[in-house]
Amino acid sequence: MNFTAVTTEIDNAMKEIVFAEVDEKTMKIAPEDFAGEGQFDEHFRCQVCTDVVFDPKQCSAGKCQKLVCDTCITDWLGKKDTCPNCSEKFEAVRNLSRFELNILNAYKFKCVKCKDTYTYAGAKDHFKECSKMFGCPLECDKEDTFLEKEDILDHLNDMCPKVPVNCNMCEKDTERGKQNDHKCSSDDLLVKNAKLQDEKK
Ligand SMILES: [Zn+2]
Ligand SMILES: [Zn+2]
Ligand SMILES: [Zn+2]
Ligand SMILES: [Zn+2]
Ligand SMILES: [Zn+2]
16 A cells, blocks of 8 residues: 655644744643642642642732732633632732742743743743744644654654545545555445546546
C-alpha cells in the first residue's frame, strides 16, 4: 500500500498556528502544576475560575476572605453583586496582604509546555518566554507535544501520527499512525475502478 500525506490538511494546521491569537488561557496556572515543597494551599485557588489566583483580590465581607483573580471578579461583578463564595454583597475588593503575597510569590509550578519550573512571581515572564511554544495543531499528543513554531511544520511533515494520509489504491483518507491497519475495502476499490473506467471514456 502507498500513502501520500494530504497537504491541504497540513497547510490548514499551519495557518491555524500562524494566525492564532496569543491565548489568554496560557496565563492560567492550574493548582495541579504545583511543584513546590509541601502542598498547594487551597486558599490560593480562585473562587470563580478554580485556577491559581492571578492578580489576586480578596472578598472583604465578614469572615469570607476568599480569593479571586482580578479579571474573574471584574467579569463576575458585571453580572452579580454578591461574592462567588459567601454570597454576601461584594462591597470592595481588597488586595492580598504582604504576608500572603510573599507565600504565593514563592510558590513553584511546573510548566506543562516546557517542563521548566517557574515561581509565581516569575510566571508572567515565563509565559511570555514560553508562548513561543505550541501544542500540535492536530492534537496528536495533547499532553506532551509542545513545539516551537518553527518546528511544527517538520513535526507535521515527518512524524505527526494524526496527519491525514490518502491511500493511493482506494483513495480513502486515514491517519498516518493508523496506515498499517488500513485495508482497502473491495467496495471502495470498485468505486475507484469505476471512476477510472469513466475517465478513460
Ligand atoms: Zn480566576
Ligand atoms: Zn465572600
Ligand atoms: Zn514553559
Ligand atoms: Zn502532531
Ligand atoms: Zn486503501
